Amino acid sequence: MYRIIKKEILNPTVIKMQVKAPLIAKKAEPGQFIILRVKEEGERIPLTIADFDRANGTVTIIFQVVGASTLQLAALEEGDAISDFVGPLGVPSHVEGLKKVAVIGGGVGSAIAYPIAKKLHYLGAEVHSVVGFRNKELVILEDEFKTVSDILAVMTDDGSYGTKGLVTDTLKQLIESGEKYDEVIAIGPLIMMKYVAALTKGYGIKTMVSMNPVMIDGTGMCGGCRLTVDGKTKFACVDGPDFDGHLVDFEEALARSTMYKQFERSAYDATCNLFKKEVR
Ligand code: FES
Numbered sequence: 001m002y003r004i005i006k007k008e009i010l011n012p013t014v015i016k017m018q019v020k021a022p023l024i025a026k027k028a029e030p031g032q033f034i035i036l037r038v039k040e041e042g043e044r045i046p047l048t049i050a051d052f053d054r055a056n057g058t059v060t061i062i063f064q065v066v067g068a069s070t071l072q073l074a075a076l077e078e079g080d081a082i083s084d085f086v087g088p089l090g091v092p093s094h095v096e097g098l099k100k101v102a103v104i105g106g107g108v109g110s111a112i113a114y115p116i117a118k119k120l121h122y123l124g125a126e127v128h129s130v131v132g133f134r135n136k137e138l139v140i141l142e143d144e145f146k147t148v149s150d151i152l153a154v155m156t157d158d159g160s161y162g163t164k165g166l167v168t169d170t171l172k173q174l175i176e177s178g179e180k181y182d183e184v185i186a187i188g189p190l191i192m193m194k195y196v197a198a199l200t201k202g203y204g205i206k207t208m209v210s211m212n213p214v215m216i217d218g219t220g221m222c223g224g225c226r227l228t229v230d231g232k233t234k235f236a237c238v239d240g241p242d243f244d245g246h247l248v249d250f251e252e253a254l255a256r257s258t259m260y261k262q263f264e265r266s267a268y269d270a271t272c273n274l275f276k277k278e279v280r
Helices: 022-027 068-074 107-122 142-148 167-176 190-203 250-257 261-279
Strands: 002-011 014-020 033-037 045-053 058-064 084-089 100-106 126-133 151-156 183-187 207-210 226-229 232-235 242-244
Touching (some): 014 107, 022 045, 022 058, 022 084, 033 058, 045 084, 058 068, 058 107, 100 190, 107 142, 126 142, 126 167, 142 151, 151 167, 190 207, 190 250, 226 242, 226 250
Parallel strands (some): 100 126
Antiparallel strands (some): 002 014, 014 058, 033 045, 033 084, 045 058, 207 242
């Protein structure tokens, strides 16, 4: 069992948890992920490691309540335990040697972008972070990004905070103003990563994206997380989750991402009703 040491509500649907998992904390690197099960018979949830503390033996996860399993996870409190917590899985993000990088985060994807920005900053790179959210209420990790970024732009779709517009608007401005990036790292909704990659392709800037498809075993056995990169089949769990954004087949990934929406909705509704009954 893995104890929840700290729980923090970052916005109405995004929650941060620090989980005691010393063996994972010892080996974790930015870009890697864990798979957890809230209860023994529960669904497996893959979550990218948002931070880790080797000295205290904790791993931080940040997740959005999007379905039944994340709703169950969100219901846990400090002191409660998670049944299974496995990792670190996946290939760490390659950030060594980069001198100047634009880190782009979209929504809860910013939670995955943050440890990468932090590591780049630690390694001495110049970090320009551009993070986008639907509105002010959904903005997360602004202070954390500030401490590791040479430039930070917070964008909102509706202009209720920061600059109104899309992350690609500001990224384009930065590139057009003469900023020369070794690499752009984009993490967020598929559609955002698709448009970031399309933008940077035109400027010939290498762009890495973090893919987060449905995962089951997390070890390359089930094929659930497959995607096409440069015409070849890859598995996000063992070959990624980071891939060259200019080579990812985003159309296929977008189509696959909607396959389980209806099923997920029904499970979510059933879980909501369950919680309502328990509360009564
Ligand atoms: Fe099964 Fe990746 S999760 S192959």
